[in-house]
Amino acid sequence: MTTDSDARDELIELAADFYDQFAAGSIPEMQLPTRTKSNIEYDEESGVWTYGDRTSTRSANSVRGARKLLKAAYTIEFLANQLDDDRSSTLRELYYLSESWNNDEAQFNSQDESNDLVEDLEVVTGVTREDFHMRPEESGATLMGPLEIREQTRRGEREIHCQEDVGEGGYQIPNNPDMIEFLDHDIDFALAVETGGMRDRLVENGFDEAYDCLVIHLKGQPARATRRITKRIHDELDVPIVVFADGDPWSYRIYGSVAYGSIKSAHLSKYLATPQAKYVGIQPEDIVEYDLPSDPLSDSDINALESELEDPRFQTDYWEEQIELQLDIGKKSEQQSLASRGLDFVTDTYLPERLDAMGVI
Amino acid sequence: MTTDSDARDELIELAADFYDQFAAGSIPEMQLPTRTKSNIEYDEESGVWTYGDRTSTRSANSVRGARKLLKAAYTIEFLANQLDDDRSSTLRELYYLSESWNNDEAQFNSQDESNDLVEDLEVVTGVTREDFHMRPEESGATLMGPLEIREQTRRGEREIHCQEDVGEGGYQIPNNPDMIEFLDHDIDFALAVETGGMRDRLVENGFDEAYDCLVIHLKGQPARATRRITKRIHDELDVPIVVFADGDPWSYRIYGSVAYGSIKSAHLSKYLATPQAKYVGIQPEDIVEYDLPSDPLSDSDINALESELEDPRFQTDYWEEQIELQLDIGKKSEQQSLASRGLDFVTDTYLPERLDAMGVI
Numbered sequence: 001m002t003t004d005s006d007a008r009d010e011l012i013e014l015a016a017d018f019y020d021q022f023a024a025g026s027i028p029e030m031q032l033p034t035r036t037k038s039n040i041e042y043d044e045e046s047g048v049w050t051y052g053d054r055t056s057t058r059s060a061n062s063v064r065g066a067r068k069l070l071k072a073a074y075t076i077e078f079l080a081n082q083l084d085d086d087r088s089s090t091l092r093e094l095y096y097l098s099e100s101w102n103n104d105e106a107q108f109n110s111q112d113e114s115n116d117l118v119e120d121l122e123v124v125t126g127v128t129r130e131d132f133h134m135r136p137e138e139s140g141a142t143l144m145g146p147l148e149i150r151e152q153t154r155r156g157e158r159e160i161h162c163q164e165d166v167g168e169g170g171y172q173i174p175n176n177p178d179m180i181e182f183l184d185h186d187i188d189f190a191l192a193v194e195t196g197g198m199r200d201r202l203v204e205n206g207f208d209e210a211y212d213c214l215v216i217h218l219k220g221q222p223a224r225a226t227r228r229i230t231k232r233i234h235d236e237l238d239v240p241i242v243v244f245a246d247g248d249p250w251s252y253r254i255y256g257s258v259a260y261g262s263i264k265s266a267h268l269s270k271y272l273a274t275p276q277a278k279y280v281g282i283q284p285e286d287i288v289e290y291d292l293p294s295d296p297l298s299d300s301d302i303n304a305l306e307s308e309l310e311d312p313r314f315q316t317d318y319w320e321e322q323i324e325l326q327l328d329i330g331k332k333s334e335q336q337s338l339a340s341r342g343l344d345f346v347t348d349t350y351l352p353e354r355l356d357a358m359g360v361i
Numbered sequence: 362m363t364t365d366s367d368a369r370d371e372l373i374e375l376a377a378d379f380y381d382q383f384a385a386g387s388i389p390e391m392q393l394p395t396r397t398k399s400n401i402e403y404d405e406e407s408g409v410w411t412y413g414d415r416t417s418t419r420s421a422n423s424v425r426g427a428r429k430l431l432k433a434a435y436t437i438e439f440l441a442n443q444l445d446d447d448r449s450s451t452l453r454e455l456y457y458l459s460e461s462w463n464n465d466e467a468q469f470n471s472q473d474e475s476n477d478l479v480e481d482l483e484v485v486t487g488v489t490r491e492d493f494h495m496r497p498e499e500s501g502a503t504l505m506g507p508l509e510i511r512e513q514t515r516r517g518e519r520e521i522h523c524q525e526d527v528g529e530g531g532y533q534i535p536n537n538p539d540m541i542e543f544l545d546h547d548i549d550f551a552l553a554v555e556t557g558g559m560r561d562r563l564v565e566n567g568f569d570e571a572y573d574c575l576v577i578h579l580k581g582q583p584a585r586a587t588r589r590i591t592k593r594i595h596d597e598l599d600v601p602i603v604v605f606a607d608g609d610p611w612s613y614r615i616y617g618s619v620a621y622g623s624i625k626s627a628h629l630s631k632y633l634a635t636p637q638a639k640y641v642g643i644q645p646e647d648i649v650e651y652d653l654p655s656d657p658l659s660d661s662d663i664n665a666l667e668s669e670l671e672d673p674r675f676q677t678d679y680w681e682e683q684i685e686l687q688l689d690i691g692k693k694s695e696q697q698s699l700a701s702r703g704l705d706f707v708t709d710t711y712l713p714e715r716l717d718a719m720g721v722i
Contacts, residue, residue, distance in 0.1 A: 090558035093700035169533030197451035
């Protein structure tokens with residue numbers, strides 16, 4: 001975690017660069033890594049996918065480019081003040097706030113523009129949005145399991161045990177999970193679960209208690225806060241992370257974003273991705289082996305599977321075998337389809353068998 | 362709240378009706394209120410919209426009808442056993458579970474079919490889905506404010522203060538909020554907020570502390586659990602409920618579902634709707650008065666506004682005036698657009714002015 005004053009310094013340094021370029025009589029510019037699929041590389045050391053060496057230049061040598069750097073300068077001032085005042089804001093608020101700026105040319109024309117600019121600032125400064133005190137619109141993931149945390153809130157510290165001090169809804173993680181300190185735990189492994197229905201099933205069946213498992217609810221495609229806390233749980237508590245999702249290409253992407261990071265936020269992979277995360281299922285193999293109720297693959301499912309076969313993040317023997325099998329059988333199954341064997345099948349049979357086979361339990 | 366054994370009795374009674382009809386030599390049938398817009402009536406006593414007197418009949422006099430009653434009988438047995446065992450399940454699990462039933466004809470062909478059947482059982486028995494122990498797929502609403510609750514969980518009771526014992530994410534309400542008992546509170550009014558960004562703004566600015574306000578996060582169109590707890594807070598704690606949403610037709614529908622209930626679940630209006638809930642904004646009038654950043658109305662916005670003018674739930678002087686004004690100015694504004702006046706404008710100026718004008722503070 002970057003301290004507020006370090007984050008502020010990085011921003012001010014960027015503005016100082018513009019100043020120095022002006023002073024030296026040169027046209028100000030900003031260098032950024034090219035953010036496309038072709039400039040994504042595997043980083044051996046950290047085991048995640050990140051940007052390669054290709055860069056693009058934002059220069060003030062055109063009116064359009066000059067306006068971009070002007071907006072960057074105003075945004076840097078806003079963020080630096082926000083850090084000084086220990087305030088925070090959402091990306092949407094930043095977009096609207098620009099209307100109050102005293103230079104019309106600096107105002108954003110659309111929210112995409114302000115979102116992209118904040119992402120650029122993340123990339124260039126190496127500081128995350130969270131450390132600029134920019135909040136997401138929605139967070140929403142919850143934890144349930146044998147973990148005791150201390151959260152630093154604006155109202156003081158809160159010590160919370162994620163089984164004993166919470167209701168059945170679990171512990172709601174804050175927008176910036178770096179405000180959490182891990183105090184104590186009894187976790188053997190963490191299970192990151194795609195759907196709310198399955199998360200509730202595991203909690204009702206007491207799976208977290210029976211297996212000393214921390215249940216992380218992904219809520220579909222996980223928010224940054226959810227991916228960040230998942231990585232911290234892995235790295236700091238040294239426990240295996242297992243992803244449990246539906247058996248379709250969209251869910252494999254959910255696994256991919258937890259394990260490998262996404263192309264759009266490859267500059268954050270080292271901060272958000274957990275390359276050691278494993279996929280428990282639903283695997284295409286499970287659809288056959290457990291004879292699960294299934295739906296036929298749609299055209300867009302087939303396209304998504306084929307595009308995954310091309311994706312460097314999925315080019316492993318395991319994924320190639322599973323995806324080929326799925327294209328072959330032409331079926332997909334949801335995680336809740338395990339209920340066709342009864343409500344306890346998932347916790348009494350499926351997960352114990354799979355986790356044992358994977359060496360997790 | 363219906364007890365488990367009462368809920369079970371209602372279900373068994375329905376199955377007993379089928380039996381008696383068979384025994385008397387007549388074709389079994391089930392009467393249901395007609396669930397269309399034309400059969401929605403205003404209930405003077407409760408102040409909510411509910412079904413009128415028109416009914417439809419499900420009869421076993423066709424193969425299709427007979428199959429429906431067979432599925433109903435199997436579902437009744439499943440739900441009665443679930444209540445006996447103190448278990449619960451999701452609608453999706455029920456759909457998949459039917460594959461394990463010993464009569465192929467009783468299995469559901471689609472999830473819509475099982476969802477509709479459970480809704481039919483709610484309507485006929487007068488027992489809510491929650492009291493059958495059917496869980497939604499996702500809940501997710503949170504509370505933050507001066508409220509102390511006791512939640513009955515499967516792991517025992519939890520006493521939680523919704524400011525002092527929670528992190529910045531707030532208290533996650535459980536799927537069945539009737540498991541909550543209100544212990545103590547200091548709430549002057551509850552503010553039900555549409556977006557996560559605004560919910561976080563209010564919490565960061567300490568609005569809940571400064572105004573003894575309970576902040577309820579609606580998360581867009583609110584889940585049943587959120588509407589239910591909102592109603593209970595109003596009725597049991599005798600505090601005003603105020604809805605704070607974007608200034609567009611879709612957000613007025615969110616207000617409508619909190620205040621008046623929806624057509625699809627009009628049988629639940631008395632359980633879910635809070636007719637005394639007021640709308641604080643964003644009002645079309647505010648877009649003009651506070652000169653808010655806005656977007657032009659799209660064609661679908663205009664259609665939705667025109668359809669609201671036809672909707673009996675919006676036929677009040679207030680809503681007609683506001684909707685006519687909005688069609689006139691052709692603009693919509695999000696609640697976060699208040700940030701164009703600075704991050705504190707919403708809590709220092711807008712909400713105090715509006716709530717004072719409404720007589721809430």
